[in-house]
Amino acid sequence: MATLREIRRRLASVTKISQVTDAMRMVATAKLRRAQEAIESNRPYAEKFDLLLGHLLAQIDIDEVPHPFLVPHEMNGVCLVVVSSDRGLCGGFNSNIFRVSNERISFYKNQGFDVSLICVGRRVADSFRKRQHKVIAEYLNAFQNLRFETALDIVSQFDDLYLDKQIDRVEVIYNNFKSAITQNVLVEQLLPLTPNPPVGDELFLDYLYEPNQSEIFERVLSKHLNIQTWKVLLDSHAAEHAARMTAMENATSNAKEIIDELVLQRNRARQAIITKEISEIVGGAEALG
Amino acid sequence: MLERRFSVEIRTPERLVYQGEVKSIRASGTNGDFQVLPGHIPFLTTIESGVLIVDDHHGIRSMATSNGVFEVLRDGVTVLVESAEWSDEIDAQRAEEALQRAKEQLRSQLPDMDYVLAELALARAAARVKVSKSSR
Numbered sequence: 001m002a003t004l005r006e007i008r009r010r011l012a013s014v015t016k017i018s019q020v021t022d023a024m025r026m027v028a029t030a031k032l033r034r035a036q037e038a039i040e041s042n043r044p045y046a047e048k049f050d051l052l053l054g055h056l057l058a059q060i061d062i063d064e065v066p067h068p069f070l071v072p073h074e075m076n077g078v079c080l081v082v083v084s085s086d087r088g089l090c091g092g093f094n095s096n097i098f099r100v101s102n103e104r105i106s107f108y109k110n111q112g113f114d115v116s117l118i119c120v121g122r123r124v125a126d127s128f129r130k131r132q133h134k135v136i137a138e139y140l141n142a143f144q145n146l147r148f149e150t151a152l153d154i155v156s157q158f159d160d161l162y163l164d165k166q167i168d169r170v171e172v173i174y175n176n177f178k179s180a181i182t183q184n185v186l187v188e189q190l191l192p193l194t195p196n197p198p199v200g201d202e203l204f205l206d207y208l209y210e211p212n213q214s215e216i217f218e219r220v221l222s223k224h225l226n227i228q229t230w231k232v233l234l235d236s237h238a239a240e241h242a243a244r245m246t247a248m249e250n251a252t253s254n255a256k257e258i259i260d261e262l263v264l265q266r267n268r269a270r271q272a273i274i275t276k277e278i279s280e281i282v283g284g285a286e287a288l289g
Numbered sequence: 290m291l292e293r294r295f296s297v298e299i300r301t302p303e304r305l306v307y308q309g310e311v312k313s314i315r316a317s318g319t320n321g322d323f324q325v326l327p328g329h330i331p332f333l334t335t336i337e338s339g340v341l342i343v344d345d346h347h348g349i350r351s352m353a354t355s356n357g358v359f360e361v362l363r364d365g366v367t368v369l370v371e372s373a374e375w376s377d378e379i380d381a382q383r384a385e386e387a388l389q390r391a392k393e394q395l396r397s398q399l400p401d402m403d404y405v406l407a408e409l410a411l412a413r414a415a416a417r418v419k420v421s422k423s424s425r
Contacts, residue, residue, distance in 0.1 A: 038303075045300040048369055052333075052358065148302045148371060156406065207333040207360075211320055219335045220358060226371065230302050 004269040011262040018255030024089070025248035032180065032241035038146065039177070039234045046227050053195055053224055056217045059206075069159075069193045069221055073168035077114035079136070079158050080104060081190070082128070083174035083232060084121035085240040086141055091247035093175060093183070093240055094123045100185045101173045105133070116167065118157055120233070136161075143237050151230035159225065162191050174232050175239035181246065183239035190228060193221065293327040296365035297343065299352075299373055306352070306373045307343065314366060315342040316359055325361055332361040338412045340420050341368065351376050351423050353416040356409075374417065381421040388414035 002010075062070060082101045084094045101124070108115050116134040119125035125138040137157045142150045161167045170191040175183045209216055294310040315324045317339030325332075336359045342351045357370030391411040395404075 041304050042302045044298075044305055045302050045369060048300060048360075048367055049358075052360070052369075151302075152371070156403075160403075207331045210318065210332065210334040215319070216333055216335055216358070219356075223358070223369075223371070227302065 002265070002269070004266065004273060007262060007266045007269055011259065011266060014255055014258050014262065018252050018259065021248045021251040021255060025245055025252060028241045028245040028248060032238060032245055035177075035234070035238035035241055039238060042227075042230065042234060046231065049220065049223060049227055053220050056213065056220060057195060060213060060217055067193075067218060067221055068163055069191060069225065070195075072192045073165055075111075075113060075168050077116065077167040077169075078108045079116045079118065079161065079167045079170045081118045081120065081154065081158070081170065081172040081174075081229075081232075082124045083172065083236040084119075084123040084125075085236075086122040086143055088123065089247060090240055090244035091250075093243040094121075096185045097124065097173060097175065098127070100187065104171070104173060104187060114167075118154060120154070120236075142233070143240070146233060146237055148226075148230055151226055151233055154233075155226055155229050158191070159222075172229070172232050174236040175243070177235045177238040177242060180242045183243055188228075188232070190225065193225060195221075195224065294345075295327045295329075297368070298365065299341070299343075299354075299368045299370070301370055301373050303372075306375075309343075309345050311343050311345040313344045314368075315340075316354075316368070317341075318359070325366055329361050331363065332359075334359050336368070336370070338409065339416045340423075341373070351420050353379065353413070353420040355413060372413075374420075376420045376423060379417050379421040381418070384414065384417040384421050388418050390414075 080101060082097060084097045088094065105115050105117075114134075116136050117128055119128055119135055119138040120142055122140050125135070125140060128135055129138070137154070139150065139154070158167065158170050162170060169189065171187055171189050173185065173187050176186040177183055292312055294312055297307065297309060297311045297314055298305065299307040313324055313326050315322060316336045319335045319337055323334075336354070336357055338354060338356045340351050341354050342349060344350075352373050352375045354368075354370040354373040357368065360367045360369070388411070391407065391414045395407050395411055
C-alpha cells in the first residue's frame with residue numbers, strides 16, 4: 001500500500017490538474033459565447049444574400065446564362081479545404097477531421113483523381129505536410145482573430161484554379177456546430193456551386209436592375225461563395241470551443257472522482273498510522289507496568 | 290414641414306454597421322455614382338468599393354466600403370458589403386501607407402501578381418484615404 005506521503009503528493013497534483021482543466025473549461029465557455037455571437041452577426045448579411053440569390057435564381061434561366069461557378073466540369077482534380085483547430089485538448093475534434101479527410105482523400109485517389117489540399121489550422125497543416133500530400137495553402141493561427149478577410153483569402157486560393165479548370169471540384173471538410181453538445185463532421189461541396197432552388201419567391205416585386213440582371217447575378221454568386229466559406233470558418237470555430245468545453249468538463253469530473261478516491265485512501269492510511277501509534281504506546285505502557 | 294426619411298441598413302458579415310433613418314444616401318455604383326432619396330422605386334444594383342455617404346440626423350457622414358450589392362425597396366434600403374468603415378474608424382496614416390503599397394505593387398509588374406486583386410486593393414485603399422480625409 002502506498003505511503004501516506006505518496007498519497008498526499010498525488011492528491012495535490014490531481015487537485016492542481018483539476019483546477020487547470022476547470023479554468024480551461026471556463027475559458028472555452030467564454031470563447032464559445034463569442035464565437036456564437038460571430039455566427040449571429042453574420043446572419044443578417046447571409047440571410048439577405050440568400051434571399052437575393054433565391055430571387056435571382058427564380059428570375060434567371062441558368063441554362064441560358066451559364067455562370068462558370070455553376071457548370072460542372074469533367075472530373076480530374078479535386079481540392080479539399082480541411083478545417084481543424086490550432087490547439088489540441090478538444091476531444092475528438094481533430095481526430096474526426098483526420099478520419100473523414102483521409103477517407104475522402106483515398107476515395108478520390110482510388111478513382112485516379114488528383115487531390116490538392118488547403119489546410120486551415122495548425123493541427124491538419126502539420127500532419128498533412130509530412131504525408132506527401134499536395135498542400136497548396138495553409139492557414140495557421142487564423143482562429144486567434146478570425147476575420148472575414150481569411151475567408152476571402154481561402155476563396156482566392158481555389159476560385160481561379162477552378163475557372164482555369166486545373167481543379168474540377170472543391171469540397172470543404174469541417175466540424176459543424178449543431179449545439180454546445182453536438183458537433184459533427186460535414187463534407188460540403190463549394191464548387192461547382194449548388195444553390196438551393198428557390199422555394200417560392202419571397203420578393204415578388206420586380207426591381208429595376210442596373211447594370212442588368214445577369215451582372216448582378218454574377219456578383220451575388222461570387223459573394224455567395226465567400227459567405228459559404230465564412231460560415232464554415234465560423235461554425236468550425238464555435239465547434240472547436242464547444243468540443244474543448246466538453247472535453248475539459250469531462251477531465252474535471254474525472255479528476256474529481258480520483259480526488260474522492262485519494263481522500264479516502266489518505267484518511268485510511270492516516271488512521272492506520274494513528275492506530276499503530278496508540279497500540280505502540282499502550283504496548284509500551286503495559287511493558288513498563 | 291417634416292423632412293421625409295427612409296430606413297437604411299448597412300450589413301457586413303461581421304456586423305450591422307448602420308441602421309437608421311436617413312434623408313439620403315449616396316454610393317458609387319458600377320455605372321457611376323448615384324443618390325437615393327425618399328420615394329425611390331425598387332432598385333437592385335451593384336456598387337464598387339468606394340465611398341458611401343449617409344445623411345441622417347447626425348449630419349452627413351461617410352464610410353469606405355468594399356464592393357457589394359445595393360437594394361432599394363419601398364420600405365427602405367439594404368446595403369450588403371464585405372467591409373465598411375466609418376471615416377472616424379480609419380487610421381489616416383495607415384490608409385495612406387496601404388495606398389502607396391498598392392500603387393507600388395501595381396507598378397512592380399511582378400510575374401506572380403494577380404492584376405485583378407491588386408486593382409481591387411488599390412480601389413479599397415483609395416476609398417479609405419478619401420474617406421479619412423473627408424472627416425477633417
